[in-house]
Amino acid sequence: MQYNHKEIEQKWRKHWEEHPVNVETEGKKPYYCLDMFPYPSGNGLHVGHWRGYVLSDVWSRYKILQNHYVLHPMGWDAFGLPAENYAIQKKVHPAIATAENVANFKRQLHDISAVYDWDKEVNTTDPEFYKWTQWIFLKMFENGLAYEKEMPINWCPSCKTGLANEEVKEGCCDRCGSTVTKKNLRQWMLKITNYAERLLNDLDGLDWPEKVKKMQADWIGKSYGAEIDFEIEGTDEKIKVFTTRPDTLYGASFMVMAPEHAKVMVLTTESQKAEVEKYVFDASTKSSVDRMADKEKTGVFLGRYAINPLNGAKIPVWISDYVLADYGTGAIMCVPAHDDRDFAFAKKFDLPIIQVISKSGEEEELTEAYTEAGVMINSGDFNGMPSEEAKKAIPEFLETQNIGKKTTNYKLRDWVFSRQRYWGEPIPVVHCDCCGIVGVKEEDLPIRLPDVESYEPTGTGESPLAAIDEWVNTTCPKCGGPAKRETNTMPQWAGSSWYFLRYPNPHNDEELISKEDMKKWLPVDMYVGGIEHAVLHLLYARFYTKFLFDIGVVDFEEPFKRLFNQGMVTKAGAKMSKSKGNVVSPDELVEKYGCDSLRMYELFIGPPELDSEWDDRGIEGVYRFLNKVWKLVDENTAVAETKDMERIRHKLIRDITVRMENFNLNTVVSGFMQYTNELLDLQKKQGGLANETLKALVILLAPFVPHISEELWAKVGGSGSVFENTWPTYDEEKMKEDEVEIVVQITGKIAARMMISPEASQEEAIKKAKELIADKLAGKTVVKEIYVPGRIVNLVAK
């Protein structure tokens, strides 16, 4: 019989629908295997998307075979920009476009034959779901973690909308390519910074790729330093600076403030006013990326001097756009001798350069900033002290004088959580003239997104929702007076920050998740997704989880115990994507070679954690392999298991299991290929293989190629579904070869062959060989005995 993938795959798909392979029975332990849920774009799935989904499905099926009841759900991260852009262009309501895309995605996902639990499907745009996205926001608001703030955000002057940091690429708008500027807008912020320390510390306990942990740690960016007050001559003002190098304080020869610093105009003298105002305006039109870029320094003197609190030196105060308003205190003391940017600034504006740290202990001619540690010089009482020591000693001294304090600082910023857009969750608060900002009542959730006629951004910094009077005008939940709804919506990240908590009970309208389901399924055992989410999504999800822990919704602090980042599929060196025109559609491949071949090939193309180049021809090889396995089983005459078969069986189980555990899935596939060849040889030699031997092979194959495995399972005498079995175990003892054939030579010439254990000692082997060829040795004297275990005994005789 020929391997007919179409027939087999149809047959088993239908069978599984009626008899699911992932069922809960007594004694099975729950296991939660999660994919990062997709954004249902209009482009559909390509073979690059398949890779992650196949990987997590192989893992889920592996866990099923290890006696787990697996939660392997799928859902849709469906709010966001693309659907909204599509709506604007095509005048199709985003809800309609989204529903179409979801249906299309689902149809395509069906081809993968994953063990998804479609009863558990979630969609972030579904009011039943976003009710809880809004509920979490309300809880954060009640707990002081969600707050309103006027602040400069990224602004695209041509799209007339605010953008998230992640929507700005190299200083340009991701939508239209215009240069992004800054605009002061009222924003909703989430105080993720309150969690900085916990987010950093808890990375330690996670079974995640080190690379991702490092990216998160760097993003949080903890540094130790000091805040120091500088008095401003001729005023009552004090300016606080943040520095990570308090050891350099004696070398501060000027001060620079961010152009947006609140005190800039207060400090500017009359004669400098016009120039300063112009500079402040120009800076506001530049993105922070451009401002931080390594370019010629610019700046303006305010006409004022600050006093160095340690030595009373008078230092000029400047503004420059290389100092950012929202980091540290927005003002810095500048030490050109020891900081590159300050050095460049001092050279440009001819400001003094005072060396206070030296390698040799002597003052040197500096052609660039000396940024390393050394010995303190020109630093009063601190002279001679190693600079690393001064880093602690100076802030301690400043604290005793009440002019500064030790601080830790984080790069992590509070999260800009509002968007001036239509297609997102409405933020569930109202603005009341009497009561201020009031959260809506819990029982009024969800606050549904109303229909609008125009999705276009308004350009005023308001979302299109602001134009719908009957929606905007409401009553205040506190005083009953007239109030206006918040018209900003949440960012796309809102739903994905907690969706994994919803899968176990997507239709629970009493609570976000029941205690029982939470205890049973969470935290997630295995999370599979792309490395591009290393920082934002994975950090936000950890933050949400910690918050929900703090308010008693969940009883764990980390959402994802183990994380696996699959590599991308590339074609001709580039990431596969519709926009690059290098997309390979799975449809024809499934048609021609079958789902099983494509699944296996997705994992065969390379180590799963690395990017791999797609080559259509490669799938042929996998298809041929499946035909080979088919023949091996289909044409087999069942015999009793011999020692050789048993040995191969145990080795096969061990190699596959060890590689599985290490996630070396591509070498699992090559292992299958190698062992299948060995089994074919043995089959020929021994006139057939035992069902027991083949059964092991079929169970091991099942997570990868489930359809053909079911069919082969019946052929090797199995009953029921192959997934009702348990992953086989191995025994190192059984892998040892009993005896091997070795050659016996007399002075290099073959005299005989004999069977002996490869573990036999030299003594034993020589003795046995001598007995065997005693007649041929008669009358000769053996002068030298050579033994190569498992291969040769050579007796040199005269």
Ligand code: ANZ
């Ligand atoms: C004096 C000094 C001397 C500095 C020296 C560095 C070297 P990280 O590690 O990134 O935290 N800084 C502080 N606030 C800033 C802002 N808002 N915009 C731009 N730069 C700012 O770096 C902290 C250092 O960056 C601080 O230490 C400050 O310069 C600068 F030899 O203070 B330093």
Ligand code: ZN
């Ligand atoms: Zn009110």
